[in-house]
Structures are given as C-alpha cells and as structure tokens.
Amino acid sequence: MGAGKNRFVAQKVPLRPRAIWSTSRFQPKLLKRSYKVSFPVQIDEKVNVDKLISSIKSRDYTIGIIGLGYVGIPLALAACRAGFNVIGFDIDQARVDQLNRGESAIKHISTIAIDEAVKNKRFVATSQFDRLTDTDCIIIAVPTPLSKHREPDLTYIEKTAETITQHLRKGQLVVLESTTWPGTTDEVMRPRLEQSGLRSGIDFFLAFSPEREDPGNEEFSTSTIPKVVGADGEDALRIARAVYDALIVRTVPVSSSKTAEAVKLTENIFRSVNIALVNELKLIYDKMGIDVWEVIDAAKTKPFGFMPFYPGPGLGGHCIPIDPFYLTWKAREFDVTTRFIELAGQINTSMPHYVVDRLAEALDRSAGTGLSKARVLIIGVAYKKNIDDMRESPSLRLIEILEARGAQTDFHDPHIPVIPMTREHSALAGRTSISLSHSAVSGYDVVLIATDHDAVDYKALAASARLVVDTRNACARRDVVSDHIVKA
Numbered sequence: 001m002g003a004g005k006n007r008f009v010a011q012k013v014p015l016r017p018r019a020i021w022s023t024s025r026f027q028p029k030l031l032k033r034s035y036k037v038s039f040p041v042q043i044d045e046k047v048n049v050d051k052l053i054s055s056i057k058s059r060d061y062t063i064g065i066i067g068l069g070y071v072g073i074p075l076a077l078a079a080c081r082a083g084f085n086v087i088g089f090d091i092d093q094a095r096v097d098q099l100n101r102g103e104s105a106i107k108h109i110s111t112i113a114i115d116e117a118v119k120n121k122r123f124v125a126t127s128q129f130d131r132l133t134d135t136d137c138i139i140i141a142v143p144t145p146l147s148k149h150r151e152p153d154l155t156y157i158e159k160t161a162e163t164i165t166q167h168l169r170k171g172q173l174v175v176l177e178s179t180t181w182p183g184t185t186d187e188v189m190r191p192r193l194e195q196s197g198l199r200s201g202i203d204f205f206l207a208f209s210p211e212r213e214d215p216g217n218e219e220f221s222t223s224t225i226p227k228v229v230g231a232d233g234e235d236a237l238r239i240a241r242a243v244y245d246a247l248i249v250r251t252v253p254v255s256s257s258k259t260a261e262a263v264k265l266t267e268n269i270f271r272s273v274n275i276a277l278v279n280e281l282k283l284i285y286d287k288m289g290i291d292v293w294e295v296i297d298a299a300k301t302k303p304f305g306f307m308p309f310y311p312g313p314g315l316g317g318h319c320i321p322i323d324p325f326y327l328t329w330k331a332r333e334f335d336v337t338t339r340f341i342e343l344a345g346q347i348n349t350s351m352p353h354y355v356v357d358r359l360a361e362a363l364d365r366s367a368g369t370g371l372s373k374a375r376v377l378i379i380g381v382a383y384k385k386n387i388d389d390m391r392e393s394p395s396l397r398l399i400e401i402l403e404a405r406g407a408q409t410d411f412h413d414p415h416i417p418v419i420p421m422t423r424e425h426s427a428l429a430g431r432t433s434i435s436l437s438h439s440a441v442s443g444y445d446v447v448l449i450a451t452d453h454d455a456v457d458y459k460a461l462a463a464s465a466r467l468v469v470d471t472r473n474a475c476a477r478r479d480v481v482s483d484h485i486v487k488a
C-alpha cells in the first residue's frame with residue numbers, strides 16, 4: 001500500500017447517524033446495524049486528531065472493552081461513570097448474559113453498579129464482534145497465561161487482534177491492557193492490525209496501557225490508580241491520554257508501548273523478588289527463633305529506604321507467579337539470563353513444601369504423630385484475602401502436597417463454596433467448603449491458615465482447634481496468641 005494513494009476498500013460502515021446518537025443517548029439496537037459497501041476511501045486523508053479529542057471531551061465517543069473479567073468489568077464501569085457509552089465484548093456467552101441482566105460475574109464487583117449501567121443504557125455486553133465497528137476505542141483485557149512449558153501464551157491476544165482486524169475502521173484507537181512482554185504491541189498487535197490495510201499512527205492508533213487493578217483493595221479502585229500509557233507515535237499517545245484522562249485520576253505518559261509494557265513487568269517482578277526475599281528471611285529467622293513478622297513490623301517504622309513485604313505459603317494469582325516469566329522468555333532473545341527472577345521463582349514455589357514440613361514437625365511435637373492419616377483443615381483457598389479468585393493459589397499446592405504425604409484434607413473458604421475447574425489442579429475441582437463449628441474444627445488434627453480472609457473468626461477457630469499452623473500471621477495480628485498456634 002503506497003502512502004498518498006487512494007484506493008477502493010471494502011469497509012463496514014456502521015449505521016450510526018450522529019444526530020440520533022448524540023440526542024438519544026445509548027441505542028444498542030440502532031448501533032447493531034451495519035452493512036458492507038465498497039467505495040473509494042481516501043487512505044491518505046489524515047484523521048483529524050483534534051476532532052477525535054474533542055469528541056472524547058464531549059463524550060460523543062464509545063468505548064469498547066474486549067475481555068469482561070477482573071480487569072475489563074471495573075474498567076467498563078469507570079468509563080460509564082465518566083459519561084461514556086461502553087460496549088463490552090466477551091466470548092463467554094454466559095458472562096455476557098449475566099452482565100446484561102445487571103448481575104456481577106465477580107463477587108467483589110458491585111451488582112448495583114452493573115445494574116445501574118445496564119439500566120441507564122450506558123453499558124451493554126455482547127459476543128457479536130461485528131459491533132466493534134460501533135466503537136471509537138477498543139481496549140483489550142484478555143488473559144495472558146503461561147503455556148504448559150511455562151512460556152508466554154499469547155493466543156488470546158493474537159486471536160483478539162485478528163478479530164479486531166476484520167472490523168477495524170479509520171480513526172479508531174486500539175489499546176492493549178493485558179500484561180505481556182515488552183514489544184508485544186509493536187511486534188504482535190501492529191502487524192496483525194495493519195493487515196486490514198489501515199496504518200498505525202495514520203489511519204488508526206495503537207497504544208499499551210498496563211492495568212494495575214488490585215481486586216479486594218478498598219483503598220484504590222480503577223479510577224484512582226494512576227495509569228501509565230505508551231503509544232505508537234505522538235498522535236496515538238495524545239488520543240490514548242485523552243481517553244484515560246477522562247477515566248483515571250492521573251495518566252503517566254512514557255516514550256513507547258514497549259516502555260509501558262516493561263513498567264508493568266517491573267512492578268510485578270519487584271513484588272515477586274521482594275516476597276521471595278522475605279520468604280527466605282522467614283526460613284532463616286525461624287531457625288534462629290526470631291519472628292519474621294515482628295521484624296518486618298519494626299523495620300517498617302523506618303520512614304525511608306524500606307518497604308514492607310510479607311511472607312506466605314507461596315505465590316498466587318494471575319500476575320506475580322506468571323508475569324516475571326514473560327520477561328525471562330523475551331530476555332533469551334537478547335542472550336540475557338534473568339537470574340534474580342528465576343531465583344525468586346524457585347524460592348516462592350518452594351514455600352508450600354516448607355509449610356508442609358513445618359506442619360508435619362508441629363504435629364509430631366504436639367501429638368507425636370506424623371502427617372500420614374492426619375486430618376488437616378485448610379482455611380482459605382483464594383490466593384489472597386477477601387476475594388473469590390483462586391488462580392494459581394498456593395492452597396491448591398498445599399492440598400496436593402499434604403495428600404501426597406498421606407494426609408486427608410478439607411477446606412473452608414467464605415468466598416469460594418466450590419473449587420472450580422483449573423488447568424493445573426483439575427483433580428481438586430468440585431470439592432466443597434465445609435462450615436466452621438466447634439465440633440467440626442475440633443475433629444481435625446491441625447488447622448492450616450493459608451489465606452487470611454477477614455470473614456473468619458480466628459479467636460473461635462483457635463479456641464476449637466487442637467493445633468493451628470498460621471502462614472499469614474492472621475492470629476497474632478488479632479491478638480490471638482497461644483502455645484498451640486505455630487507460625488510457618
């Protein structure tokens with residue numbers, strides 16, 4: 001495609017009369033209609049960036065969000081609150097239907113907010129991707145897991161890019177938010193999108209803006225967490241900033257998409273390495289009879305140069321155990337080994353084994369029995385407190401290791417009544433949470449606190465339990481202290 005030449009292009013032209021759009025609020029049915037025509041498109045006709053920015057400011061601008069999960073739904077709600085009309089896209093029809101009924105698909109996300117957005121016709125969910133032509137901006141929040149061989153699995157991003165390519169139209173902004181290795185937006189997204197015949201930075205605009213969502217964190221929400229934005233060129237950056245400026249407390253522009261991608265990985269690698277460090281300190285201090293929690297609480301009174309991280313039974317979630325290995329993989333292309341990242345991974349993945357060893361020792365000391373045939377009650381299978389997300393949760397590893405050593409396990413989790421199907425722990429799917437009562441708890445040889453949900457009464461739990469192994473300092477933090485509570 002030569003720059004400066006006009007050509008005939010088949011384009012999907014949405015039937016979207018501006019007059020109707022701007023006077024009658026959100027019209028999902030109207031928006032749905034589009035038809036294919038062939039007509040001469042002046043591909044060298046420059047998109048008017050100032051005009052796009054004023055339509056963002058006047059909210060005559062529709063935001064599309066692909067991937068309606070932990071990231072996509074809060075983002076959609078933030079955009080609705082900021083006065084935009086939002087179309088959410090997902091391949092999961094059940095999730096689409098649930099959202100269109102005004103119901104939350106995720107426990108900590110308010111049903112009220114979704115219901116309100118649907119009733120006000122600000123938000124509609126769909127699995128019909130031809131409706132991408134009805135949007136002015138497309139934000140992508142699809143999963144980025146690791147493959148079986150622990151390498152980046154970009155199939156969700158690739159498929160999404162290919163779908164967008166079929167519907168891409170002039171002037172649209174495409175923003176990738178999924179966490180990924182530096183270079184993905186330029187090397188994976190851009191070439192696919194340009195197969196549409198449109199050019200990045202001229203006909204459409206491309207950016208990367210990492211998500212910093214922290215589910216369950218009551219202090220921060222999507223719109224109050226500053227957002228980093230990097231883009232393919234000046235115009236793309238201006239447009240992407242204008243969109244996020246309207247939604248988020250502060251946007252932080254960086255020089256390129258790959259810098260923005262590196263920012264996200266750096267944040268998560270920083271966490272992974274520091275958590276590994278305190279996990280290692282826990283092993284050393286345990287042997288020395290020093291309480292690592294007391295050490296951290298005292299150290300954090302230093303007003304500069306120290307930031308507290310806390311040990312635990314291992315890493316969980318969709319981010320910290322996974323994202324660092326996106327950089328490890330990409331670094332190989334540059335002949336660099338990521339020793340810190342891999343060492344942190346080794347320490348963190350060894351923690352469930354350490355916890356089980358400590359639990360076996362504690363059982364031996366308190367009851368003179370080993371693990372074999374011991375009845376163990378695990379408190380919490382979510383990967384962190386107060387949420388219903390159990391992706392990569394260390395509790396699942398704890399159950400597997402305990403059972404491989406002959407123990408019988410049950411679990412209690414106020415947020416997860418049934419263990420769902422997971423790729424790596426499918427044998428545990430369908431197990432159900434038991435209710436806590438004095439007679440139930442006292443029947444177990446040991447209670448293992450793996451997640452410190454606030455909804456658990458730790459005082460009552462400790463009073464009923466024969467032995468407690470606490471990996472989160474959940475009891476001591478609530479002044480529940482006793483000889484039969486062991487930290488691990």
Ligand SMILES: NC(=O)c1ccc[n+]([C@@H]2O[C@H](COP(=O)([O-])OP(=O)(O)OC[C@H]3O[C@@H](n4cnc5c(N)ncnc54)[C@H](O)[C@@H]3O)[C@@H](O)[C@H]2O)c1
Binds near residue numbers: 066070144211318319
């Ligand atoms: N969950 C978080 O707190 C968090 C925080 C920061 C970054 N991230 C990153 O954000 C991205 C999304 O994570 P998430 O936790 O929201 O994932 P999620 O699994 O909760 O949601 C992803 C959604 O995408 C949908 N989906 C999958 N393939 C699709 C496709 N081809 N087209 C349309 N929809 C598709 C799924 O059905 C699902 O509803 C990941 O890269 C993750 O690493 C997540």
